[in-house]
Amino acid sequence: MPKPEQAETRSRYQVFQPITTRWSDNDIYGHINNAVYHLFIDTTVTRYFMRHGLADVRTAPIIAVAAETGCTFRRPLTHPVEIEAGLRVDRIGTSSVRSGVGIFRKGEDEAAAWGHIVHVFVDRTSNRAVPIPPHIRHALEQIAV
Amino acid sequence: MPKPEQAETRSRYQVFQPITTRWSDNDIYGHINNAVYHLFIDTTVTRYFMRHGLADVRTAPIIAVAAETGCTFRRPLTHPVEIEAGLRVDRIGTSSVRSGVGIFRKGEDEAAAWGHIVHVFVDRTSNRAVPIPPHIRHALEQIAV
Amino acid sequence: MPKPEQAETRSRYQVFQPITTRWSDNDIYGHINNAVYHLFIDTTVTRYFMRHGLADVRTAPIIAVAAETGCTFRRPLTHPVEIEAGLRVDRIGTSSVRSGVGIFRKGEDEAAAWGHIVHVFVDRTSNRAVPIPPHIRHALEQIAV
Amino acid sequence: MPKPEQAETRSRYQVFQPITTRWSDNDIYGHINNAVYHLFIDTTVTRYFMRHGLADVRTAPIIAVAAETGCTFRRPLTHPVEIEAGLRVDRIGTSSVRSGVGIFRKGEDEAAAWGHIVHVFVDRTSNRAVPIPPHIRHALEQIAV
Numbered sequence: 098m099p100k101p102e103q104a105e106t107r108s109r110y111q112v113f114q115p116i117t118t119r120w121s122d123n124d125i126y127g128h129i130n131n132a133v134y135h136l137f138i139d140t141t142v143t144r145y146f147m148r149h150g151l152a153d154v155r156t157a158p159i160i161a162v163a164a165e166t167g168c169t170f171r172r173p174l175t176h177p178v179e180i181e182a183g184l185r186v187d188r189i190g191t192s193s194v195r196s197g198v199g200i201f202r203k204g205e206d207e208a209a210a211w212g213h214i215v216h217v218f219v220d221r222t223s224n225r226a227v228p229i230p231p232h233i234r235h236a237l238e239q240i241a242v
Numbered sequence: 243m244p245k246p247e248q249a250e251t252r253s254r255y256q257v258f259q260p261i262t263t264r265w266s267d268n269d270i271y272g273h274i275n276n277a278v279y280h281l282f283i284d285t286t287v288t289r290y291f292m293r294h295g296l297a298d299v300r301t302a303p304i305i306a307v308a309a310e311t312g313c314t315f316r317r318p319l320t321h322p323v324e325i326e327a328g329l330r331v332d333r334i335g336t337s338s339v340r341s342g343v344g345i346f347r348k349g350e351d352e353a354a355a356w357g358h359i360v361h362v363f364v365d366r367t368s369n370r371a372v373p374i375p376p377h378i379r380h381a382l383e384q385i386a387v
Numbered sequence: 388m389p390k391p392e393q394a395e396t397r398s399r400y401q402v403f404q405p406i407t408t409r410w411s412d413n414d415i416y417g418h419i420n421n422a423v424y425h426l427f428i429d430t431t432v433t434r435y436f437m438r439h440g441l442a443d444v445r446t447a448p449i450i451a452v453a454a455e456t457g458c459t460f461r462r463p464l465t466h467p468v469e470i471e472a473g474l475r476v477d478r479i480g481t482s483s484v485r486s487g488v489g490i491f492r493k494g495e496d497e498a499a500a501w502g503h504i505v506h507v508f509v510d511r512t513s514n515r516a517v518p519i520p521p522h523i524r525h526a527l528e529q530i531a532v
Numbered sequence: 533m534p535k536p537e538q539a540e541t542r543s544r545y546q547v548f549q550p551i552t553t554r555w556s557d558n559d560i561y562g563h564i565n566n567a568v569y570h571l572f573i574d575t576t577v578t579r580y581f582m583r584h585g586l587a588d589v590r591t592a593p594i595i596a597v598a599a600e601t602g603c604t605f606r607r608p609l610t611h612p613v614e615i616e617a618g619l620r621v622d623r624i625g626t627s628s629v630r631s632g633v634g635i636f637r638k639g640e641d642e643a644a645a646w647g648h649i650v651h652v653f654v655d656r657t658s659n660r661a662v663p664i665p666p667h668i669r670h671a672l673e674q675i676a677v
Binding site: 261262281299300322 | 405406407408409410411417426427429430433434437444445466467
């Protein structure tokens, strides 16, 4: 414990986006804090949603809320570091989707950390699960593995 | 998906600490952002470490680094809300410990969210795993389940 | 430079609220990061707004947006530390208010840091300044100095 | 109040760096939270320090601590947005430096917000002010206005 897990590599992800780190991301040990990786995961996935149909999050009647998150840390990263976050879709259900995100130091093939987030699409007012809107589902299928 | 999981209740945790929320914790939907729960988890566990032998984190030769984190979200919380974080130790290994944290709205028995973090104790200089120091191990055993 | 300024004391503030700190608040030097104080300031002022008439920020037609912020740091604080944030209103205009916040270590009379924020009340849709709603103005006057 | 101030433009800054925004940067109104701008300011200034002689912040005997910060907000920004942060040095003292940072939306000449931070160089152990190290002073002079 923790169980040895095979490192994730770039080929397992479909699209990438750059992330700049911040002074405050480092904790007292000089490592980017573990919760900050969840900000990276969150930002990577929702950015894809926003590009593909969840455009106006301020007024959208259907929103995606996090139901589960997880992250495995392989090697510490320290600000300043150029990061590329890879994204893939692991599983698409009726109302929910599990997305995988790999956190790569620029130029490295092995992820420093990788995680996932399960989003459930809900009606903004009632907070009840609803089917994933077709145009978002279509976009998710483009990066499903 | 996500798999229905039985809600965690207070009786499953050993010690509790209050957490105050912040304006910035709410996202655009008015929910506390999922990564913020990882800040709660992180703070709850390391606070216990600091109280029991990891006192001067600025100079300690052995430090605890996160190897894995996870969180399940059952009900959204919105700032301002009074939170109590419950802590237990799920598993103690030679160099690592898995801690469980439940996030409770004050006065509620069912957790709004619950998560875990696996910390590995490492030599600060070499970054290699080392046995958990005896006084910290002793403290962890007090809240093991 | 920076100009010596007289330390702020508790008697200069009208209402207080506790703040719990987080592991991630500490930077690599073991000090609570300067931007985190702005989270404290922000939270303290908006909490007062929310208690006094800006209750449902998700749907309120008039919102308060920050126009200016500032903070002076006298003594570093390190997580974990019990903080009490003092609040006063320095100046009330037609559409805007300047609030002062003192950040005190529990039990200390001199502030470790103090800052201010100027909020402008605007129409949520047009983003134009509007007069401060009467019930909020009334609440602000209660703690004006 | 707040006093009308002339907008800052790109020509007033010496060096620029890109910043990527995060989902959590947006508050409930869909604006990047005011404290987040202080993270941008902080990151921009310390990045320059780190590039020019404050390289190993984990062990450096002299560190730069914030004594004062301020920010003026002209136009709200909303994640996702491409930001370029401009940096200049406003004033160099014996032990302290005041740096100015402008936050620009990519492609715009007028800053959406601008702020400053006064850092004091101190001995890490004694926490007492010390003269700015010569190589850092030299680097600061390159971008002084």
